[in-house]
Amino acid sequence: MSQRVHYYEIAADGMKIMMDMEKYTKTTVIERKLRELIKIRVSQINGCAYCLNMHTTDARKMGETEQRIYCVSAWQECEFYTEAEKVALELAEYVTLIPTKRVPDELYQRVREHYDEKQYVDLVLIINQINSWNRISIAMGNIATEK
Numbered sequence: 600m601s602q603r604v605h606y607y608e609i610a611a612d613g614m615k616i617m618m619d620m621e622k623y624t625k626t627t628v629i630e631r632k633l634r635e636l637i638k639i640r641v642s643q644i645n646g647c648a649y650c651l652n653m654h655t656t657d658a659r660k661m662g663e664t665e666q667r668i669y670c671v672s673a674w675q676e677c678e679f680y681t682e683a684e685k686v687a688l689e690l691a692e693y694v695t696l697i698p699t700k701r702v703p704d705e706l707y708q709r710v711r712e713h714y715d716e717k718q719y720v721d722l723v724l725i726i727n728q729i730n731s732w733n734r735i736s737i738a739m740g741n742i743a744t745e746k
Contacts, residue, residue: 603738603739603740604739606735606739617728617731617732617735620724620728621728623724624721624724624725624728627718627721627724627725628718628721629687629718629721629722629725631661632658632661632662632663633683633684633687634725635654635657635658635661635663636658636663636667636668636671636684636688637687637688637691637722637725637726637729638650638654638725638729639651639654639655639658639668639671640671640672640674640688640691640692641691641695641726641729641730641733642654642729642733643671643672644692644695644696645695645730645733645734645737646737647732647733647736647737648742648743649736649737649741649742649743650729650732650733650736651743652743652744654729655668666679667679667680671688674688675689682713683713683714686706686709686710686712686713687710687713687714687722689706689709690702690706690710690722690723690726691722691726693706694723694726694727694730695726695730707719710722
């Protein structure tokens with residue numbers, strides 16, 4: 600499959616909005632390695648190879664370990680993620696699978712044990728941003744390539 604349309608050219612104003620949101624997510628206090636782990640986990644759920652390739656590469660450049668990158672799909676069974684990371688990854692799964700999982704009050708309360716209201720909103724925005732990128736990438740026919 601090849602890229603179907605040159606969407607950055609065709610919808611420049613819309614893509615600028617996407618990039619502005621991306622810039623915002625990078626200004627949050629959410630730790631950058633955790634942002635990448637969230638992007639990896641959501642991209643795994645959505646089956647977006649293009650984003651998986653990008654964000655595993657970015658995570659490595661940030662110093663994330665291979666162990667944590669490889670095991671993020673089974674984070675519940677690992678002791679090398681902090682409780683704050685685990686609850687953020689759980690939130691990412693629930694938001695990504697919102698038609699079937701929703702975000703129960705109990706999960707919200709556990710997230711709030713580690714993150715304040717602003718951080719909660721920022722986590723949700725980060726999760727939504729990568730879900731949007733996954734959907735754009737898949738719909739546009741982007742493919743992962745070897746670098």
